[in-house]
Amino acid sequence: MASPSLALPLFFLFILFSSSISSSSAALVQQQPLVLKFHNGALLKGNITVDLVWYGRFSPTQRSVVVDFIRSLGSARSPPPSAASWWRTTEKYKGGSSNLVVGRQTIHEAYTLGKSLKNRHLRALAGKFNAAPGSITVVLTAADVAVEGFCMRCGTHGSARPGSAFVWVGNSETQCPGQCVWPFHQPLYGPQTPPLVAPSGDVGADGMVINLATLLAGAVTNPFGSGYFQGPADAPLEAVSACTGIYGSGAYPGYPGQLRLDKVTGASYNANGLGGRKFLLPAMWDPETSACKILL
Numbered sequence: 001m002a003s004p005s006l007a008l009p010l011f012f013l014f015i016l017f018s019s020s021i022s023s024s025s026a027a028l029v030q031q032q033p034l035v036l037k038f039h040n041g042a043l044l045k046g047n048i049t050v051d052l053v054w055y056g057r058f059s060p061t062q063r064s065v066v067v068d069f070i071r072s073l074g075s076a077r078s079p080p081p082s083a084a085s086w087w088r089t090t091e092k093y094k095g096g097s098s099n100l101v102v103g104r105q106t107i108h109e110a111y112t113l114g115k116s117l118k119n120r121h122l123r124a125l126a127g128k129f130n131a132a133p134g135s136i137t138v139v140l141t142a143a144d145v146a147v148e149g150f151c152m153r154c155g156t157h158g159s160a161r162p163g164s165a166f167v168w169v170g171n172s173e174t175q176c177p178g179q180c181v182w183p184f185h186q187p188l189y190g191p192q193t194p195p196l197v198a199p200s201g202d203v204g205a206d207g208m209v210i211n212l213a214t215l216l217a218g219a220v221t222n223p224f225g226s227g228y229f230q231g232p233a234d235a236p237l238e239a240v241s242a243c244t245g246i247y248g249s250g251a252y253p254g255y256p257g258q259l260r261l262d263k264v265t266g267a268s269y270n271a272n273g274l275g276g277r278k279f280l281l282p283a284m285w286d287p288e289t290s291a292c293k294i295l296l
Contacts, residue, residue: 041226056142
């Protein structure tokens with residue numbers, strides 16, 4: 001069964017943030033707490049193999065940024081605040097911890113399915129791996145590959161083979177950076193604040209990290225459409241998509257919040273990873289506090 005879960009484009013940010021804006025009039029209205037209900041379905045827990053399918057041409061730097069990010073989620077060697085501490089929030093969802101391990105990788109640089117893909121093509125690419133139960137297959141499409149529904153969604157996740165999950169994320173640097181690469185690009189709507197400097201120096205790669213982080217969290221906490229989410233099942237708000245646009249303290253529509261600044265490169269980040277990598281990761285809903293948790 002496919003899940004409609006997706007990394008929400010920026011224009012949804014203004015709707016999602018409306019409950020968090022403080023003003024003299026808004027202060028008179030008591031906002032309802034953000035609650036992701038558990039729908040009693042299976043979650044992905046334990047050691048989870050993440051297989052990667054690279055469709056189209058990616059630079060070695062882009063591939064290394066994504067792979068290092070996934071590996072950083074399970075590493076205890078990075079200084080705080082770390083990508084691993086961000087991921088540990090998923091342990092608070094029923095069922096224990098999830099440890100992601102990078103598995104097999106395959107590179108399709110010949111565009112064997114063309115440069116305009118349908119959802120069925122994405123699933124065909126994911127199906128090239130004989131995915132084991134409890135695993136996740138991630139399909140990443142290059143910047144020159146158009147995908148059905150791209151820009152209205154920055155990625156998606158759902159179920160693949162029985163018991164396994166599927167994630168798709170596209171490089172949106174040239175197709176829809178205003179929706180899917182913010183805050184490393186000016187937003188399509190709202191305040192036109194200057195974009196932040198990407199930690200890796202590659203806007204497309206760091207944008208993919210943000211969307212991949214969103215979808216991996218959704219894939220383990222709501223893999224089959226019956227886990228944790230708020231709202232209708234066909235358009236759910238999940239662990240990270242419920243906190244869209246929040247990266248640091250004081251965030252509001254068009255402003256990601258207070259972030260750390262690399263003194264050498266000028267890049268903005270909030271998480272450390274392996275090998276000195278730095279990442280910008282969105283807030284994740286914390287079941288213990290019913291609030292969007294940021295890295296401090």
